[in-house]
Amino acid sequence: MTLSATELDRLDPLAAVRGDFFVVDPDLIYLDGNSLGRLPRSVPATLADAVTRQWGEGLVRSWAEWFDLPQRLGTKLAPIIGAEPDTTLVCDSTTQNLYRLAWAVLARNPHRNRIVTDDQNFPSDLYVLRAVAAQFGGSLTIVASNGVEGPVAGIQDALGDDVGLLSLSLVAYQSGYLYDGKSMSALARSVGALVLWDLSHAAGAVEISLRDWGADMAVGCGYKYLNGGPGAPAFLYVRADLSDELSSPIPGWFGHEDAFAFRREYRPVAGVGRFLVGTPPVLSSLAMEAGLDILNQVGVPAVREKSMLQTRLFLELWQDRLVQHGLSLASPTDPDRRGAHITLAHADALAISQALIHRKKVIPDFRPPNGLRLGLSPLYTSFADIEEAVVRVESVMREGSYEPYRGERPRIT
Ligand SMILES: *Cc1c(COP(=O)(O)O)cnc(C)c1O
Numbered sequence: 397m398t399l400s401a402t403e404l405d406r407l408d409p410l411a412a413v414r415g416d417f418f419v420v421d422p423d424l425i426y427l428d429g430n431s432l433g434r435l436p437r438s439v440p441a442t443l444a445d446a447v448t449r450q451w452g453e454g455l456v457r458s459w460a461e462w463f464d465l466p467q468r469l470g471t472k473l474a475p476i477i478g479a480e481p482d483t484t485l486v487c488d489s490t491t492q493n494l495y496r497l498a499w500a501v502l503a504r505n506p507h508r509n510r511i512v513t514d515d516q517n518f519p520s521d522l523y524v525l526r527a528v529a530a531q532f533g534g535s536l537t538i539v540a541s542n543g544v545e546g547p548v549a550g551i552q553d554a555l556g557d558d559v560g561l562l563s564l565s566l567v568a569y570q571s572g573y574l575y576d577g578k579s580m581s582a583l584a585r586s587v588g589a590l591v592l593w594d595l596s597h598a599a600g601a602v603e604i605s606l607r608d609w610g611a612d613m614a615v616g617c618g619y620k621y622l623n624g625g626p627g628a629p630a631f632l633y634v635r636a637d638l639s640d641e642l643s644s645p646i647p648g649w650f651g652h653e654d655a656f657a658f659r660r661e662y663r664p665v666a667g668v669g670r671f672l673v674g675t676p677p678v679l680s681s682l683a684m685e686a687g688l689d690i691l692n693q694v695g696v697p698a699v700r701e702k703s704m705l706q707t708r709l710f711l712e713l714w715q716d717r718l719v720q721h722g723l724s725l726a727s728p729t730d731p732d733r734r735g736a737h738i739t740l741a742h743a744d745a746l747a748i749s750q751a752l753i754h755r756k757k758v759i760p761d762f763r764p765p766n767g768l769r770l771g772l773s774p775l776y777t778s779f780a781d782i783e784e785a786v787v788r789v790e791s792v793m794r795e796g797s798y799e800p801y802r803g804e805r806p807r808i809t
Pocket residue numbers: 489490491492517518520521565569594596597617630
């Protein structure tokens with residue numbers, strides 16, 4: 397091992413950022429920030445003001461502050477995903493945003509009605525992409541991977557002149573495999589298809605340059621590494637010179653060029669704003685701003701640098717202490733090809749995760765069929781947390797304290 401966890405913490409330029417988040421129990425090791433990020437400290441005061449002053453006192457007059465929240469938060473998100481100004485909205489859920497964008501692509505050119513994705517993509521994405529392709533008389537091609545690495549060559553083979561859309565998760569939710577966004581975007585372009593990235597497990601964790609990649613569209617979650625809170629709106633991105641060629645399958649009044657003119661005819665606003673539908677969730681939008689501010693202050697390159705040290709430390713400790721207990725690596729070994737979470741495979745992964753939660757104060761999650769998923773969210777996870785988490789996993793394995801949890805299947809894992 398190159399440096400100890402203690403040394404790494406001492407040298408960590410982001411160590412103080414943990415103080416921007418609520419950490420109620422310092423002994424609890426939270427390794428699920430890729431599923432629900434921690435609460436930024438300033439959010440309770442922001443929400444109290446939003447409720448009592450803006451809503452309670454301001455009443456409908458406060459819409460002056462609220463009306464353009466999707467655009468305003470989109471502007472704050474833009475640097476985090478390498479997008480140019482006015483191309484990004486914070487709105488709705490990832491699944492809804494994916495549907496509207498995928499539909500818009502096939503509607504624009506119904507002759508190209510096949511969509512290509514891979515088997516590491518999130519199930520909700522697969523459902524949506526399959527349904528959209530079917531609506532246009534086409535089909536969804538799901539390219540098979542080995543479960544760890546993205547099937548780049550297979551995707552190349554699957555593309556053809558009937559393909560309108562390539563849609564992939566930049567970071568796979570199970571393995572953490574990280575695609576090369578630039579080369580895959582170029583690959584889609586070379587066959588005349590558009591590319592739609594799902595950045596849910598990537599935004600706020602890895603460097604993303606949508607503009608430089610020439611990426612066409614993207615969607616992603618607000619509540620994972622962006623720390624937007626439960627029910628935070630998601631986001632969507634459309635390349636600046638593409639949005640006016642696209643139309644939304646839900647022509648709602650928030651996407652109208654003049655919503656408060658109340659015209660009977662729908663006229664979409666110029667630009668990405670046409671993908672808005674209806675009234676935004678104001679309180680959860682306001683709760684999301686603090687997480688974006690923290691990330692912008694720190695900058696994604698610094699986050700990624702820390703993240704790569706963290707996953708490397710974790711894998712060194714895994715090698716020393718966990719391999720011998722039958723926990724195998726289900727994430728890429730190449731640091732340039734993985735995001736900020738690591739998945740270990742074990743036939744009893746669900747029971748192990750339950751034992752960690754209930755007996756060891758470690759919170760990972762479980763993803764079928766056999767994945768113990770450990771999110772190392774760099775903004776508030778210390779190197780010491782990572783070392784201690786491995787020690788606790790090792791003790792669960794040595795004691796066999798997961799055995800009583802075999803056969804349990806909690807509703808949320
Ligand atoms: C978490 C996640 C989602 C969640 O979608 P919602 O509609 O916001 O619930 C979608 N896609 C991917 C790739 C995810 O990781």
